[in-house]
Amino acid sequence: MTLVWVTSAAIVLGTLITPWIWAARAQSTSLKDIDTLVLGTSLVRYGIPNPDGGPDAHKFGPKPFLRLGYSRGNERQLLSIVTNAAEHKIQRIYLEVNPIVSRFADTSTGCGPTDWITNHMTLIRKTFRAALFRQEILGVATASPLYQSEPFIVDELRLSRLYPLRVTGPCFAEQWSTVFETNPEIQVILVAMPRAPIARERIGIQGMTHFYEAAQTFAAANNLPLFIVDPSGNWPANAFVDQAHLSQAGAEQFMTLLAAFARELP
Numbered sequence: 001m002t003l004v005w006v007t008s009a010a011i012v013l014g015t016l017i018t019p020w021i022w023a024a025r026a027q028s029t030s031l032k033d034i035d036t037l038v039l040g041t042s043l044v045r046y047g048i049p050n051p052d053g054g055p056d057a058h059k060f061g062p063k064p065f066l067r068l069g070y071s072r073g074n075e076r077q078l079l080s081i082v083t084n085a086a087e088h089k090i091q092r093i094y095l096e097v098n099p100i101v102s103r104f105a106d107t108s109t110g111c112g113p114t115d116w117i118t119n120h121m122t123l124i125r126k127t128f129r130a131a132l133f134r135q136e137i138l139g140v141a142t143a144s145p146l147y148q149s150e151p152f153i154v155d156e157l158r159l160s161r162l163y164p165l166r167v168t169g170p171c172f173a174e175q176w177s178t179v180f181e182t183n184p185e186i187q188v189i190l191v192a193m194p195r196a197p198i199a200r201e202r203i204g205i206q207g208m209t210h211f212y213e214a215a216q217t218f219a220a221a222n223n224l225p226l227f228i229v230d231p232s233g234n235w236p237a238n239a240f241v242d243q244a245h246l247s248q249a250g251a252e253q254f255m256t257l258l259a260a261f262a263r264e265l266p
Contacts (some may be wrong), residue, residue, distance in 0.1 A: 026258040031081075031088045032070070037060035039070065039081055040096025043193040045069025046245040047254045059259035061092040074107075075100045079179070090102075093227050094258070095227065098191040100170050101214035106161040111171035159243060163202035165208040170218060179221045189265070190219050191258070194230035194250075196240035208233060229254060229260045 030036070038060065039047055040048060048067040050057075057065035078099060084091055168178060180188060192215045200208060212228065219226035239250030246254055 003093060026122075030066065031085050032089065033063065034064050034066045034088065034090055035092050035112075036063065036065045036092045036094075037085055038066070038094040038191075039078060039085075040070075040094075040191070040193065041073040041099055042069050042071045043098065043244055043246070044096050044191075044240070047251050047258075049233050049248075049251055056255055056259065060094070062261050070127050072107075073099055075171055076163070079175055082188075083179055086186055088178055090186060092187045092189070094191050094227075097192050097215045098211075099217060100176075101167060102211055103166045103168055104162045105164055119195055129187075142234075159198070161200055162243065163199065165207050165211060165246075167204045167207070167214050169214055171234050173218075178220055178225065187265070188222075188224050189261075190215065190224050190226045192226065192228045193244070194235050194239075194246075194254075195237070195244045196242070197237050199243040202243075225265070227258065229257060 033126075036053075036057075038044055038053075044067060051067050053060060053063075053065040053067060057063055068081065070263075078095065081176070082093060082095065112192070192212065203211070214233075215226055215228070218224075235253075237249065239247055239253060240248045
């Protein structure tokens with residue numbers, strides 16, 4: 001009986017660890033030989049539809065270029081990828097600051113052990129699904145979003161789950177500082193992605209101010225430049241397909257502004 005339990009435990013443990021190993025290898029492979037990385041959530045994926053940057057890649061920094069945008073990407077996930085990118089000596093990283101300093105209303109802080117377990121169980125689930133459907137492992141998937149000809153009808157129930165925004169600051173401030181300080185040769189640029197008017201309305205003027213202050217505090221603490229895409233909060237609804245994801249027109253505007261910001265970098 002003991003042998004049966006030990007064997008069963010070994011099978012379960014192997015089932016849990018194997019996707020973790022696959023995910024780590026997939027992530028490392030995707031970063032190999034990359035010189036410029038744009039990393040963030042699905043907001044970044046919509047902002048730069050082509051994972052290789054397309055014809056505009058050279059405007060953002062040295063090539064080869066890679067854009068990684070993860071649906072509901074969280075701070076823990078981004079920290080892991082930046083750490084991996086540092087090991088690969090990527091020259092320039094554009095890092096979305098939104099999930100580092102803020103959380104949606106329906107998302108926990110992401111700091112505790114429960115969140116660690118949830119994060120890794122999600123990783124395992126996505127890895128199995130990726131393998132089953134022959135997709136890229138760990139959401140490294142870089143497919144361009146399918147833009148709609150008209151903005152989506154905003155789901156009021158979804159909006160009520162997402163907002164008001166919770167400006168929490170980083171969970172892993174010390175780990176971020178360590179990565180940045182031990183890899184001074186890597187140029188890291190923080191990017192605060194824009195939101196549609198309806199999202200700005202739900203967050204409120206004070207909430208948006210707190211978000212920008214938290215982003216600026218994180219940038220200053222790590223001596224990093226911060227690119228606020230829409231500092232005046234006046235991007236129109238047609239620049240988006242929903243509460244925050246950019247439309248094709250919005251993506252073109254975003255890439256133009258990001259390229260202009262990159263030109264001014266030393």
